[in-house]
Amino acid sequence: MDALGKARALALLAPAVLLGGALGSQYLGGLHPCEMCYWQRWPHWAALALAVLAIALRKSAAGLWLLALAAFAIFVSGGIGVFHAGVEYGWWEGLTSCSTGLSGGSAEDILNSIMATPVVRCDQAQWTFAGISLAGFNAIFSIGVAIAIWGLMAKARKP
Structure with missing residues (x-):
């Protein structure tokens, strides 16, 4: 597999694995x-969507742009992770303090949902490994x- 093939595979697999880990830890x-x-x-x-498109259009210039955008989206998630981790470690204040997963329905359904949903603070890590x-x-x-x-994209550009 050439460098661009590896980059495409990484752009597809990394967010899939990270999302799988997030959803697995949740559910x-x-x-x-x-x-x-x-x-x-x-x-x-x-x-993920950009990586799929980059793979589908791999023989065009648009495929390279989509691959670069997929990497940028992954980088953005990492940047948000830096911000969130900083909030958890008390380096700075977050924009929010908690969240809940409310669903629609009658007033009684909403109240029951509120009472059953745990309040999760953004400034407290629920799980850590090695700090x-x-x-x-x-x-x-x-x-x-x-x-x-x-x-890998830069490596592929070199003759």
């Missing part, structure tokens, strides 16, 4: 995401992957 591990956790997911969803929160890991992996994709 299988019982970790409830805060608002900033959700913010980190949106660029990964965009990166690094999930937001911190997202920042490290996402920024690293984005740089790797751009590096």
Whole structure:
């Protein structure tokens, strides 16, 4: 596989794995995401769509632009992860303090949903490993992957 093929594979697999980990920790591990956790997911969803398009259009200049945009979306998620991790570590204040997952329905349904939904603070890490929160890991992996994709793209341009 050439450098661009590796970059495309990385642009597709990295957000898929990171989203899989986030969804797995939520639905299988019982970790409830805060608002900033959700913010980190949106660029990964965009990166997946851009990577699929980059693969479909790999023989055109548009495919290269889409690949670069996929890397940028992954980088944005990492940047949000840096901000979120900073809020968790108390380096700066966040924009929000908590989030809930409310759904529509009658007033009674909404009240029951409020009472059953845990309040998740953005400034408290629910899980850490070696002092690094999930937001911190997202920042490290996402920024690293984005740089790797751009590096592979630059390598492919060299004769």
